[in-house]
Amino acid sequence: MNTRSLFLQHVAQTSPAPIGLHITEAKGCYLHDADGRKYIDLIGGISVCNIGHSHPEVIAAIKEQADKYLHVMVYGEVIQSPQVQYAKMITDHLPANLNCVYFTNSGAEATEGAIKLARRITGKTDIVAANKSYHGATLGALSVMGDEYWRNAFRPLMPGVWHHNYNSDAFINAINEKTACVIIETIQAEAGVIKPHIEWLKRLRGKCNETGAVLIFDEIQCGFGRTGKLWGFEHFNVIPDIILLGKALGGGMPLGAFISSHENMWQLTDNPVLGHITTFGGHPVSCAAGMAAMQVLLEEGIVNEVAAKEQLFKEILVHPAIKSINSAGLLMAVELENSEKVLSTLSKCLEKGLFSDWFLFAPHCIRIAPPLNISKEEIATAADILKACL
């Protein structure tokens, strides 16, 4: 059997038609496959590879840490320098109330941990979440996900979760004295890149303050410079009580985090003790890799160039088949007539060496979310290929 058949036979499938490229190498903005073909990567591992694939600084940090130690003990019991240093680096770049990091393995686990923490802080259980939101696929995270098609098959889910439209009055009106937390993506990614109205976000913060609800911003996809600022919430000057990080957090290694105040986080140490447990969360190699990636992101000024690159894509991507482009930095949704047109365009792009995708709740849109250090020449080539395929 060839590798493709083995992949279909032995690796659990979640799609009837996986893209199925056999990747042999990934460097910078490029993927290479077993047939010797090269693709410009317009997805970056779904907003993971913000400084490109296999950045030499990240690989060096991984090797250095791997030479010292791998897993040594479950989370929180022994001091592991990569965790400590990375938590310090991240919190140095966050507002003062977000000064304590709980590292997890994934984004979904960060969502789970944050919901548990909000319940402990408030002693309440209800949650207000947004339609067309995505916070992960585990049962708690699935309960707050904003789409009935994906939720329904897995009921019963967590009770007391109320979904309303992002940017709507109904959403704010649903927050009341029973609400433990409000969870939103600071900028909705899978909905097709939807930004919050600044006044709405401020009213949301005010309503949480009034009712004592914990405000959670999911920056798993929009953090680490993706939208042109280090954090998405910096565009709006509204600060959450808990922030969720993942994806680019690990520099290509698995890592998630929920971050709150030191005072809030103490809730997980008492009654019960060990209020949130993970064996591998904050793995030392993942933390070393993530810290190296964040250092590159900051030192090379990559975030400062995101807005100009967004603009360049928009200038080139003018075509009668493109109905609109929603964008927040290098998180862009190119809207076509329908999902069939998106799928046929994506497969033509693949033939011409361009790798892209659609959005979970916006299948009529093509995703543009490349490594943030994509060059202007690579942008021009990618956009020209996309236009030719339309």
Ligand code: PLP
């Ligand atoms: N939150 C957002 C906004 C995401 O985009 C994702 C993943 O796509 C998650 C949470 C879940 O992260 P993970 O897949 O690491 O569990």
